[in-house]
Amino acid sequence: MTLNWKLVVDSRNAPVLADFWAAALGYVTEDPTALIEQLLAAGHLPEAAVTEHGGHKIFRGFAGIRHPDDPFDAASGVGKGRRLLFQDVPEEKTTKNRLHLDVHSEGNRDALVARLEQLGATRVQEHDQGPAGHWWVLRDPEGNEFCVA
Structure with missing residues (x-):
């Protein structure tokens, strides 16, 4: 059995933190523009759930990065291999990371x-x-x- 996984990192500004880690690791920032446009056109996503960053549409409060050599889904922009997802949370970081x-x-x-x-x-x-x-x-x-x- 093959398991797929991603590391999810809580953040205060997901796109900015994703940019840092993409540059630090030599990863690619995921571009979900095509998926977002499809969801908006079908009325399955409110405009308020979307923002722009780096010339791409992204889901507000989320940003992903992936290894440039790993496969990804062209329709969603989501990586299928080594991947980090940053998600905004309301609270600040207060203690040492457990991971x-x-x-x-x-x-x-x-x-x-x-x-x-x-x-x-x-x-x-x-x-x-x-x-x-x-x-x-x-x-x-x-x-x-x-x-x-």
């Missing part, structure tokens, strides 16, 4: 950390465990912790 991403670089870790900072990440703490590992804890623009090894 986080580890971003691994095959090149220079310090250069990757600097690139992520330019995109809007913030350094939190460096961990050097000698032969056991060396990594940085960073926060994305909304304060979600992630590691760079």
